[in-house]
Amino acid sequence: DGGITQSPKYLFRKEGQNVTLSCEQNLNHDAMYWYRQDPGQGLRLIYYSQIVNDFQKGDIAEGYSVSREKKESFPLTVTSAQKNPTAFYLCASSITGTVNSPLHFGNGTRLTVT
Amino acid sequence: AQTVTQSQPEMSVQEAETVTLSCTYDTSESDYYLFWYKQPPSRQMILVIRQEAYKQQNATENRFSVNFQKAAKSFSLKISDSQLGDAAMYFCAYRTFNTDKLIFGTGTRLQVFP
Numbered sequence: 001d002g003g004i005t006q007s008p009k010y011l012f013r014k015e016g017q018n019v020t021l022s023c024e025q026n027l028n029h030d031a032m033y034w035y036r037q038d039p040g041q042g043l044r045l046i047y048y049s050q051i052v053n054d055f056q057k058g059d060i061a062e063g064y065s066v067s068r069e070k071k072e073s074f075p076l077t078v079t080s081a082q083k084n085p086t087a088f089y090l091c092a093s094s095i096t097g098t099v100n101s102p103l104h105f106g107n108g109t110r111l112t113v114t
Numbered sequence: 115a116q117t118v119t120q121s122q123p124e125m126s127v128q129e130a131e132t133v134t135l136s137c138t139y140d141t142s143e144s145d146y147y148l149f150w151y152k153q154p155p156s157r158q159m160i161l162v163i164r165q166e167a168y169k170q171q172n173a174t175e176n177r178f179s180v181n182f183q184k185a186a187k188s189f190s191l192k193i194s195d196s197q198l199g200d201a202a203m204y205f206c207a208y209r210t211f212n213t214d215k216l217i218f219g220t221g222t223r224l225q226v227f228p
Contacts, residue, residue, distance in 0.1 A: 031214050040123070042205060042220040050214055058215065090159065096214060100147050100166060103216050105159035 002027045006091050006106035013085075013113050021076045021109045023091035030096035032074035033103065036060060037088040046089075049074055050096050078111065085113045118206055118219035126225040127196045134181075135191045135222045137206030146210040148182065148189045153203040153221075162204070165189065193224075201226045 004025040013019045025032065031050045035043040045058030049068040063082025068074055074093075078085045088110050092103040118139045127133035139148070150162040165173045165182050172180050177197075181190045189208075193200055206219040 033216070035218075040220060042118075042120075043207075043218040045215055045217075048215060088157065092159075092216075094214070100164065102149060102161045102164060103159075108157050 004091055004093055004104055004106035006089075006109050009107065009109060011109055011111045013111070015113055016080045017113075018077055018079050019085075019111065019113075021078065021089055021091075021111070023074045023076065023106060024072055025074075025091075025093045025104075025106075026072060027093055027104060028071070029093035029104070030071065031094045032068070033092040033094075034058075034064075034066065034074070034076045035090045035092065037090060037108075043090065046076065078113075085111060087111060118208060118217055120204075120206055120219035120222050122222045123220075124223045124225070126227060127193070127200075129196055129198060129226055129228050131196055132192060132194045133196055133224065135193075135204050135206075135224065137189045137191070137219055139187050139189065139206070139208050139217075139219075141187070141208065141210065143210040143212060146208050148180075149207045149209070149216070150178070150180070150189075150191045151205045151207060151218075152200075153205065154199075154201070159205075163191070196226050198226050198228065200224060 007022045033048040034046040047066040049055035065077045090108045091106045094103045095101040146167045148165045152160045163175045177194045203221045209216045
């Protein structure tokens with residue numbers, strides 16, 4: 001079955017360490033997204049990519065970095081510069097260029113930084 | 115700025131009754147798509163219903179329907195014959211033709227009582 005896989009489900013890190021969240025999709029979608037979810041704030045866009053080797057900043061990109069070397073993969077690195085990294089992170093993908101195409105989401109990664 | 119507002123942080127409904135969740139948005143675009151997503155306790159994001167902005171007819175999916183008022187920039191979700199499994203966070207979102215970004219509201223937590 002096609003879908004989006006995020007791993008791991010739970011991630012714990014010490015403050016000051018960089019950490020990379022994995023996102024893989026086998027839906028053959030061109031566009032991929034990273035969202036952050038905090039209580040009471042909904043989903044906020046961190047980065048998105050519409051094609052391989054290209055990506056754009058979302059609304060809260062500071063302290064994060066991404067790469068898009070393969071169509072299937074869009075890893076997110078939470079750097080030590082991110083002031084409040086503890087959150088639930090959701091990866092999504094969709095068909096590019098069709099605004100009616102819904103986003104398909106992974107199951108998320110809960111990151112806790114202490 | 116493009117924003118989505120969900121003014122009801124929490125709502126409750128009795129099983130078999132009807133409930134309406136409100137959503138307003140602000141955009142200067144004339145063509146866009148609107149979505150409602152459901153996030154149950156598993157935190158998986160599930161598409162509930164979508165609406166094309168240029169269509170006047172309100173979308174319907176089984177027990178779920180929308181009341182789309184384009185002039186008022188309002189997009190409410192009506193759930194009929196509420197079931198216990200409808201209990202979840204509900205997010206309103208929109209996407210324009212100019213970008214591939216999906217902008218989310220802050221969500222409404224729906225409780226369903228037997």
